[in-house]
Amino acid sequence: MSQNHNENRSELLPIEENGKTYWRSLDHVAGTSEFRDFVAREFPEGASELNDPVSRRSFMSLMGASLALAGLGTGCVRRPEEKILPYVRRPEDLVPGLPQFYATTMAVSDMVTGLVVEAHEGRPTKIEGNRLHPASRGGACTFEQAAVLSLYDPDRTVRVFQDRVEKSWADFDAYLDGLLQKFRGNGGNGLVIVSESSASPTFARLRRQLTEALPQARFFQWEPVSNERVLAGTRLAFGQPLEPVYRLERADVIVAVDADLFGSGPFHLRYSRDWASRRAPDAPGGMNRLYAVEPVFTVTGASADHRLRVRSSQIGPFLRALAAELQGQGVAIPAGIAQAGQGAWQKFVQALARDLAAKRGRSLVAVGRFQAPEVQAIAWAINDALGNLGETVRFAQPADVPAIAPTEAIRQATALLDGGNVDTLVVLGGNPVYDAPADVPFAAAMQKAKNRIHLTQAPNETSALAQWVLPETHFLEEWGDAVALDGTWSLVQPLIRPIWDGRSKIELLARLAGSQQTKGYDLVRATFLENQGSEADWRKALHDGVVDGTSRRWVEATLDAGSAAGAAGRLAAPKDGLELVFLVDNKVYDGRFANNGWLQELPEPTTKLTWTNAALMGPALAEKLGVKSGEMVRLEVGGRSVDAGVWVQPGTADDTIAIALGYGRTFAGRVGNNRGFNVYPLRTAEGAWTATGASATKIAGTALLAATQDHHSMEGRPLVREANLRDYEQNPYFAREMVQHPPLVALWKQHEYTGQQWGMAIDLNSCVGCNGCMVACQAENNIPIVGPEQTRMGREMHWIRLDRYFASANAADPTDLTDAEVVFQPVTCMQCENAPCENVCPVAATVHSKDGGLNDMVYNRCIGTRYCSNNCPYKVRRFNFFDWHTKGTGTGGNPLTDVEKMKFNPDVTVRTRGVMEKCTYCVQRINAAKRDAKVSGLEKVPDGAITPACAQTCPTEAIVFGDVNDPNSRVSKLKKQPRNYEMLAEFNTKPRTSYLARIRNPNPELVS
């Protein structure tokens, strides 16, 4: 059956998207706003050359659609060979209004996450994690949550273009055949392919096929953020490149050394979850302890029990000092590794060493991908000595290591191109012109190639230098497969037919490789059948999204002590002076998401900056440079310089300026252009993550940095309540006793809430502040973006926010934030039973629902006095100061295009201007669950049947929702815990959302 619905969808879509245009007249295709924008923006002078705007495809889709509309849906036009299967529910027939769920997979370079996507009438609207996928376990991060928006991005490549003139795929295929004729003759001499990295087995297969077919052709894979240093590190330590996979659930002591375990990178969701599983004070196996050693705050550092500020270049010496202390503790560290330290950190190192020595085999020293292979090797030596290998970390053969590491690859590619003997350059995705290392002049070299072809989802800096620009499919439009870090094989299946008639990388690669099959479906299926078995498995894999039993065979890694010691010896002595640290942005990543408004407007977890990056520096350095937040500095490294805005960030290492990659795009689109500062010009192949010998000087001008939270301190108010494990054990009820207030007597007789009553418990202990909930909420509830200017004014619309408070680690001087502790607190509508907002609304637009006990917001009754927001102690209400969607303040004043409108969740009202809005506990999901319960004849909605978007995406399951009247529901059990407290309960607001106090598990030695 399902393929029929699928068929309906794929036929109907193009029409939904700009049907109006077609019905008026066929020539209006060129008039669709997104197409006009595209031409105007990318090819101004080309706009006039538009001849024959009616493409074959639009005509076909028109025909198909008209047939489909004529009710012949299932029988109509091209018979589909593709079969995809619905996931959770499998309706006999597509029930209009009922969402369908399909499993698929998203790969952000090597971050492979299995997903379940919700589609309404064939429009993917909401992405959630796939519980069966090891990297997700049901969680999804900001990138995946926001992917829907990229799908409907009006700035995507909408047509095939040659030299800025619209062409068709037929034209391109003809052209390509011409080229391939030649290359088949000369074995591919003069053909260079530069692709972004891919975790797809099919991609790898086709790549091999291509190199067999055209031996002379050169194939390179470039990725600005990759695990090449990790592989190099394991090569040093174990003689072979190995992929380490941590098992945090088994570690009692975790040391994250410049490693953002929870932030970004493969398996970060899984790691958060595993870490959180040992976080509750009563967790089986006891509460784990996390040390973070890092130059600048990451979410991992924020969640740590102990955090040490260490300059990036000092990480190596730190590890060697640690090794020395471990030796002192009788840990058999191989010779040549240890080197007694002299740093101010000795006390910390000693305590840490004792802790580790006591937890042999149950500890882990994890080094991030940013550190040099030598540093990685030292860490492996330590882990080996602690007997952690195989226990808290396992190693796997990388699925498909390209012969050359990315940095080397881009170097060679550039050299080749520079040589001038390259006839044809094919760039598969990616954006090397923007993100190639500063000392690798790819852009200049690229233009020496005779034919330049770029397959890309959205035209970018690289497309600007290409002759052929080809529309690439979004992962929600394409067939594919991907292998996760632990080897789990999962499938990518389309949720929607390509909106812009794009082709996937593998489809284009297949043509280059001269394969007979050129349809993604056939290619992926072929790969699957030859590796993973039968047709039945295929169907199951489609259904589950993952292929059973495909996780890798683990490799027994044996340390090559000599090589490790040699590596340690090679470590250059750290230089003094300013050093620059490049960060992977957890919003735009390496820049690829720059045009995604949801991600742009997301506050960076620790700085709370939106729409920009900034030169992060500690208070001391800022003072030394004489700059304040919002002023400008000129950063210089090796003769290259970049100007950037300053943001004073507590807890940053001395003489360190950290700045995120991926901003300052000039060719990203209406949302992403000229946001923040592009620091790739400072990033060389060598100093890819740390640039020493940098200098910074204050320059004139101010940077309009939009932060969603200006105030660092909690002002000693009992908002986030935390205690050390020991104190907690002495007094488990500390959180409740933190506020002394007279008995809360109401002037009125309180209403009785019978039946199912909804409530929420948020565990501050396991929240890592990853922001996943914020984007999930935004996608689920049609929350608009407002743009940087409006965000600066404090008009952001997020229904759930993560409050971030810094506390000085310096007991002597609470205002000294050089060393800081940070806490996160997700805050959303508390659904107070005695809601202050309700009393003051003159038109009763916000009232309480007796059944469920929710604080309802009645949009169509609201007249927008904003009194409710003033009177909300938690300030969780959001006001539509403008008609954000049509005003497009977030997209440079561009109102929503027809395509963009497809992103909306039909179950949630799109709010108009002048009304107040706020979290509803995802009331649409509550009602859906109630309906289902009724249909299946249940008295009540079973516990766990309702999961609000925020709770659903939370990788650590910190948010739990349920019936507070049912003593056995998960939420009731949590609320019974001694850690449970209600924020500002002393005002008798009776919030339905409560928090579980945060418990730190510090090393007793380090607690003064």
Place this chain on the structure above:
Amino acid sequence: MAKLKVLVAEFDTPAQIVEAAGAVADAGYRDFDAHTPFPIHGLDRAMKVPGSKLGWIVFAHGLFGGCFALWFQWWMSAVDYPMVIGGKPYFSYQAFVPITFALTILLSAFGTVFGMLFLNRLPRWSHPVLAHPDFRRSTDDKFFISIESTDPKFDANRTRALLEQIGGKRIALLESP
């Protein structure tokens, strides 16, 4: 009915009008009146004018206003469309006081103004006295006494004599058109 006739006499000072009015009243006239640019204290008693009953009208209005306000607040928020708001009872009368008060005042005010107009039979844009050649000054600095033909003791000649005797000037007999 017969046309209304009015005898009007003019006086110069408050003192004169008070005495004159007293005399007319003592002569047993009923349907007579004094016209002055401003209220003269003591004149009402000299004329034996009873006190105003306006207060009762106002009281009734105010009472109605208050009850009505309380009633519709109760009916709207507790009967017709009850909603749980801020955990308060449907009929949270404490919160209904301000509006009840406001409407009491509002209705009282209406009662006062329209009650006064009613008691004075105003507006009445046409009245024989207004035809008196010098009556314009009744709102400036002159004082008048008018005796209406509806009075049983009214007699064109004798009444005119009385007015002359008490010092009335520019005495004129006016008829309603």
Place this chain on the structure above:
Amino acid sequence: MSTPNTIPEALLPTSVYEEEQLVHGGLNFHDVTEVVARPTEEKTPIAWYVAFALALGVLGIFGASILYLIWEGTGIWGLQQPVGWGWAIVNFVFWVGIGHAGTLISAILFLFRQKWRTSINRFAEAMTIFAVACALTFPGIHVGRIWFAYWMFPLPNQMGMWPNFRSPLLWDVFAVGTYGTVSILFWYVGLIPDLATLRDRAKTKARALIYGILSLGWRGSMRHWVHYEKAYLILAGISTPLVLSVHTIVSFDFAVSVVPGWHTTIFPPYFVAGAIFSGFAMVVTLMVVARQVFGFKDLVTLNHLEKMNKIILLTGTLVGYAYGMEFFIAWYSGNEYEAFAFVNRAFGPYAWAYWIMISCNVISPQFFWFKKMRRSIPVMFALSIFVNIGMWFERFVITMTLHRDFLPSSWGYYMPSIWDILTFIGSFGLFFTLFLLFLRFLPAIAIAEVKGVMPEADPHHGHGHHGEVRHAEHVEAH
């Protein structure tokens, strides 16, 4: 007819006893009529046209900025999270406050037999009505969906819903609405005899007709005067609690909320004091100019102005006391949020506004301790303007308390946009347009009432000096 005399004579203001000269220049009844009526009759002076054109221009700004607001949305103002209320509400409270002086003068001073009020009450009542008109526009336009503002009235609608009678904003609608209506009625009742005067002096048919209709055929009948005075007394009686209640209820907008710095029981009395304070200041400002321009010097004497300045001094000091008491309670309550709110007012990001408020409202009126100052036209003019600036800032400071409430994560800083400013300036256009029309076409001073308090009005005038008794009679007669 006699009203029970509620006030022991010992307490009666001296003016009732001594024949204080309320009217100077030896004017007789006719002169009074002349002085007041002439400005509405003689040829319109150029100055008036100039002023009126100016006022209309500013009114145009008002209209334009409101239209743009409706077109674009509330976002054109500086509002944000957490400051959901900005200048619109500040201006609303400011204008309502100014509106209080009128009713106070006409009602409360009337009940206290303050005869001197007669020469200024008409003027002050007019000011009240126009100020309330300005005030009422703001709650209307500050909502997000202006075209649905009428939902605040209990009208049957397709949703079958009624407003929420627990909301202070709804109380405002009724309280201020009632206040506006009653003020207009009170004002009109007072106007009737004077309109009759204008009717009788009319030279042209049009004037005769218009004033004739408006004066409802008033013929100064003593039998009418009896009901009329009763009505006036009752209106004064009900307006007195009303005027006190209005600003009390306006203060509920803040006092009833949970916002620290708003949630205080002192608000009602302190708002009322502030309202009278600003109202009198505005009357002084306008009177000083008007008596100059229209030559009312003999009717509105320095004594009148001095009396008003005394009230300004009193209420200003009351307000100062309230500021102090707020701080004391904030500290004494032991509520950390409350305490912070007030420290933040005085020393936080908005300290500048706070100290402007203190210096204008508390310090500047203290000059009125000195008779010289009280009786100096330039001084009182300057001070009255300071007071109004100060009172505007008081409302600003109170509203801005929002910018730092419970959760530091949500703290912010509010900046007005150009549209906030233009809208505020524009509201003065509305005020002065109405005011100039009033001065041009209506008697700016209550003619009949002034005559009533002239010695000549006493039937026993000039009959030797056993005044005392007769004055006791007056008191009863009233």
